[in-house]
Amino acid sequence: MKKLYTLAIVLLASSAMFAQSQRLTLLEEFTQASCGPCASQNPALNTLLSANEAKTVSVKYQTNWPGVDPMNAQTQTWVGPRVSYYAVSGVPAIKFDGNVALAGTAPNALTQTAINNRYAVTSPFDINVTHAFNINHDSIYVSVEIIATGAAAGAFYLQTALVEEEIIFCAPPGTNGEEDFYSVMRKMLPNATGTLLSNSWTVGQSQTIQFTTSVPTYLYDLKQLAIIAFVQNNTTKEVFQTGISNPLPIANDASLKDCNAGNIEITCVGTYDFSFTLKNDGASTLSTADFSYTVGGNTNTYTWNGSLATGSSTTINLPTSTLLGGSNVFTCNVTSANGNADYVTGNNTFSKVVVYNSVATAAPIVQGYTMTTFPPANWNVINNGAAAGWARSTVGAIAVNGSAKMDLWNSPAGDIDDMVCPYLDLSSITSPVINFIVSKASYTNSFDRLDVVVSTDCGTTWTSVWNKSDPALTTAGAVTNAAFTPTSGNAAQWRAESVSLSAYAGQTNLLVAFRATSDYGNNLYIDDVNITSAVGVNENSLEQQISLFPIPSNGDVFLNLSVIKDNTVRISINDVTGKTIETYTAAKSNQHKVVMNQLQDGTYFIQIDADGQRIIKKVVLNK
DSSP states (O other): OOOOOOOOOOOOTTOOOOOBOOOOOHHHHHHHHOOOOHHHHHHHHHHHHHHTTEEEEEEEESSSOOSOOHHHHHHHHHHHHHHHHHHHOOSSSEEEEETTOSSOSSSSOOOOOHHHHHHSOBBBBEEEEEEEETSSSEEEEEEEEEEESSOEEEEEEEEEEEEEEEEEEEOOOOSOOOOOEEEEEEESSSSSTTTESSSEEEEOEEEEEEEEEETTTTTTGGGGGGEEEEEEEEOOOEEEEEEEEOOOOSSOOOOOOOOTOOOOEESSSSSSOOOOEEESSSSEEEEEEEEEEEEEEEEEEEEEEEOOTOOEEEEEEEOEEOOOOOEEEEEEEEEEEETTTOOOOOGGGEEEEEEEOOOESOOOOEEESSSSSEEEEEEEEEOSSSOOOOOESSSOOSSSEEEEEESSSSOOOOOOOEEEOOOOOOOOSSSEEEEEEEEEEEEOOOOOOEEEEEETTSSSSOEEEEEEEEETTTSSBBSSSSOOOOOOOOOOTTTEEEEGGGGTTTOOOBEEEEEEEEESOOOOEEHHHHHHOOOOOOOOOOOHHEEEESBBBOOOOOOTTTOSSSSSEEEEEEETOOOOOEEEEEEEEEEEEOOOOOOOOOEEEEEETTTTEEEEEEEEEEE
């Protein structure tokens, strides 16, 4: 919703006919993109403000607590002093005309009655606010005229704020789920202290204050920039009058904004026809636009000609591009609109990643997420528009060695996110199976779901071969008051799962993905993924074949590693907390010594990674 305010102030034509003026009230809110109560209370507040555009304007200050908020990071210079000015100690919090008494400080304390009552109180001031851009739209000229229509005395200051009326994110910028933000303060002129005014005003007295300032480069949309100015008594904090200069139209604005931009698409074909949507968000008809686009490091240009009315869109298809094996990053930028610079830069870029699976990786596939890079090499994450999605966690099923985390705590209900394993060739293994370890907590009345899905046509269609949803998916019970993080190595919180892929035995071009469907529940963790051969009825697993002795031990222990197929094996020593004490690579042998006599008495776990499997052996050390 775009807010267009009507300034209900009458500027009298004759200086001989002054009277008290109609008031325009001011609502100031302190809020934050990671504040849960803010997300729950802001919609009702915004609805109330929208219904009273002729009576009330608002300025929203994005604070630097309780969590992340990119809008605050851009404006804390001015937000901090306003927080201190009102001694705000928590969010959300509101101030109505500075010091008007309400039923509380939460947004729901502002009511229609409160607005009507304050609006009926006349003001001794009129305010007339105007602004204009320079020719390059990188500087702004602001003029504020204050006229006394009644006598007034006090410690008056003029506060002038650049406000972005509407900021719409494609995904929540914080953790509370909010994507739409209104009347966000972006800069204060000349600073957060404001401009000192005369402390005594008589009828007919006036003052004009002018500013010239650079347009903040961090603005999301220049077309949403408004100027709000208000006269405030710094002793009582009462706001006496407010004025607004509404956003100005921008002639040329070629927009490529797409909330699906940046997503990953998978293909097994070496060429791709990239396309994007061009929308005319400017005030003038768009007849030509120039673009620069890059695919796989090669930069090209493209010119579109046509006739696109304000608000209209068209699809632009680029010439066929040749893909490289692996990830191909496509980025397109607007370089001009109607032969001139496009001054609204926040919507000028479109990006996409296309993964070309040119060669399949032979199974087995083993992934323990021990490397900090995520997703791991040849793995892909497809997060469908939400900021929260698959990411690496430092906790692990066996030790503090990492896992893949799906942030269902912050994912909106219905959000579907895939973590795709490497493109697989299963021809070298028999009875294929995918083993993994899962950890999950539930949330009240939420039923998150995990599917293991496979595709034999490079991701065009997918088939679920395994799925569980809460409570069956849950391993750690219900956690209702906090985002769930499991304890590394805590067997009570992690569960091993095994999914047969026997129906796809012999496939040379298989995709396997973990698909999480959010019901706005609690976090999910995947660790120790292993796509390998299942152990048959007449076969002995490595777990059975690898022996460890003596148990208990009064010093070093020995492993029989002669049964492994690999030439080397990775050995890790972990304590009961999951902490890795030592990790090293050893050659296969029938009597490998694990040196432990330097350790204190207690219980330890020897982790053996070999032949695409992970084996855990318990050792009790009693010297």
